[in-house]
Amino acid sequence: MALMNGREAHMSRIAAFLAMLGLATTAQAAELKDICGDCRFEKFSTCNEFLEGINFDKQGHGWAVGLMTGAIVEVTPDGKCSVRAKTGGKPNGARFHADGRLFVTDQQRGVLTYDPRTNAIAVFADKIDGKPMINANDLVFDDKGGLYVTVPGTSSYLDRTGQFVYFAPGSTTAQVLVDKLPYPNGVALAPGGQFVNIGLYGDKTIINIPAVTNPSKARGAYAAVRTEGGIGPDGMTMDSDGRLYWANFFSGAVGVADTRGFVIGYMKLPDEAGRFTTNLAFHGGYIYVTEAQRGEIWRVRVTTKGQALYYQP
Numbered sequence: 001m002a003l004m005n006g007r008e009a010h011m012s013r014i015a016a017f018l019a020m021l022g023l024a025t026t027a028q029a030a031e032l033k034d035i036c037g038d039c040r041f042e043k044f045s046t047c048n049e050f051l052e053g054i055n056f057d058k059q060g061h062g063w064a065v066g067l068m069t070g071a072i073v074e075v076t077p078d079g080k081c082s083v084r085a086k087t088g089g090k091p092n093g094a095r096f097h098a099d100g101r102l103f104v105t106d107q108q109r110g111v112l113t114y115d116p117r118t119n120a121i122a123v124f125a126d127k128i129d130g131k132p133m134i135n136a137n138d139l140v141f142d143d144k145g146g147l148y149v150t151v152p153g154t155s156s157y158l159d160r161t162g163q164f165v166y167f168a169p170g171s172t173t174a175q176v177l178v179d180k181l182p183y184p185n186g187v188a189l190a191p192g193g194q195f196v197n198i199g200l201y202g203d204k205t206i207i208n209i210p211a212v213t214n215p216s217k218a219r220g221a222y223a224a225v226r227t228e229g230g231i232g233p234d235g236m237t238m239d240s241d242g243r244l245y246w247a248n249f250f251s252g253a254v255g256v257a258d259t260r261g262f263v264i265g266y267m268k269l270p271d272e273a274g275r276f277t278t279n280l281a282f283h284g285g286y287i288y289v290t291e292a293q294r295g296e297i298w299r300v301r302v303t304t305k306g307q308a309l310y311y312q313p
Contacts, residue, residue, distance in 0.1 A: 032256065032265040035243075036287075036302050039267045044288065045297040047073055047081035050276075051290035052235070053094035053104070053138075054297065056283045057116070058311070062297070063102060064279075064290055065091035072104065072114055075297065085119050087112055093138035093235070093279070096311040098145065105136035105149060111167075128165060128174045138235060138279075140187045140196075141310035142213060145169040148177075148196060150184040157182050157202040164198055166212050178209065178221070186236035186246055186279075191307060197224060199233035199246055206233055206246065206257075225257045229266065235279030235290075239304040247277040247289060254280055254289055269298055282306025 032039055049066030051073070056062050062075035070086040072094075089108035096102055102114040103124065110126030110133040126133050128151065137150045147167040155162035162181035165174040178184075182202030189196055194214040199206050208224040210216065225244065227233050230251030237245050242259045252275040253266040267287075269277065274293025281288050283306070286299040 032267060035256065035264075035304055036267055036300050039300055041267070041269050041273070041289070041298045041300045043273075043296055044299045045075050045079035045081055046295060047075065047297065048295040049073060049081075050292040051295055051297065052092050052278045052292065054235075054279050054281045054288050054290045055095060055309075056281060056288075057096060057100075060284065062281075062283070062288065063094060063096075063116075064297070065094050065104060067092055067107075067292070072102070074116070079297070084116065085114060085121060087114075087121060092136065095139050095141060096309070097141065098311045100311075103139060103141075103147065105139050107135045107137075110136055111139070111147075111149060125167065125172045125174060128163065128176060133174070137184070138186050140189055142189060142211065143193050143310060144213065145310065146212065148187050148189075149174070150187050150198065152181070152183040152185065152201070155181065155183045155202060160202075162202070164209075168212075175212075177212065183232070185232065185234055188236040188238050188244065189307075190238065191240075191242045197236060197238075197244060199236050201232035201234065201249070204228065204232050206236070206244065224261050225255075225263060227255055227263070229253065230275070230277075234277065237280055237282060238307045239282065239302075240307055241304055243304070245280060245287065247280050249277060250275050252277055252291070254287065267300055273298060 050068040051064045053065045064073045071083045072085045089106040091106045093105040104112045111124040134153045139149045152162040160182045162184045164178040185201035186199035204227045206225040209221040230248045233246040234249040235247045244257045252269040256264045274291045276293035278292045279290045288299045
């Protein structure tokens with residue numbers, strides 16, 4: 001018994017050390033069928049926009065943005081789309097704050113706020129180190145209300161000048177966390193909020209870095225997942241079991257990786273759907289996916305839940 005207790009204590013210390021590094025000791029669901037059965041998508045809505053930034057408010061309404069028209073789009077639970085406002089730029093991502101405002105990344109205007117109650121749009125931040133914020137792409141809040149934003153600028157696989165920035169709670173000043181990135185795109189916080197996943201669209205890679213609030217200096221950034229097909233990882237999210245999901249742009253698919261960084265597989269939209277899969281969100285037992293080529297939202301029923309977001313109780 002003493003030997004068993006000693007072994008359990010040893011394994012517990014190993015698990016704690018791996019957790020500190022942002023790693024996991026076990027993989028969740030080795031096959032797609034464990035997550036989505038036959039993974040058959042159904043069309044939920046047609047909005048006729050280059051759709052990005054899907055997420056849901058506390059009332060269960062979907063919200064997305066139209067990159068080409070500047071539209072902020074509300075989608076009712078029965079799939080009807082309506083343009084609620086225009087940003088005057090090119091909105092690329094959207095996330096709800098706990099106070100009910102929708103924060104929007106806009107390629108031309110920086111980070112904006114939109115209040116669905118009043119339709120008011122305001123500039124939250126449009127500069128980094130005194131220079132214009134170019135091509136703000138995606139965003140996510142931590143559990144304190146701090147905001148992470150990907151800013152690819154004009155970067156690419158060859159031009160590695162993209163940035164990843166953070167706004168501390170209550171601050172509108174960008175803190176540059178990482179630069180020299182090949183088109184940073186989607187972003188998702190790991191469970192516990194101590195690590196951040198960043199999709200490098202220009203390199204078919206998802207990297208993992210310590211979060212601003214992580215007190216440990218045990219490790220730096222590493223390549224967590226290598227993607228395949230399409231062009232690269234776009235919008236991202238995670239489920240409550242720690243698996244990572246990304247919209248794989250130009251492949252018409254959603255990639256899934258387990259807690260050990262192995263790619264489980266790709267949930268593929270049907271042949272009649274477009275290939276511009278841009279973003280995704282969990283809601284009500286489904287994963288919803290924006291497809292920008294035809295301006296549609298598709299969904300697939302899943303057995304898991306999305307990771308709780310900042311605005312959710």
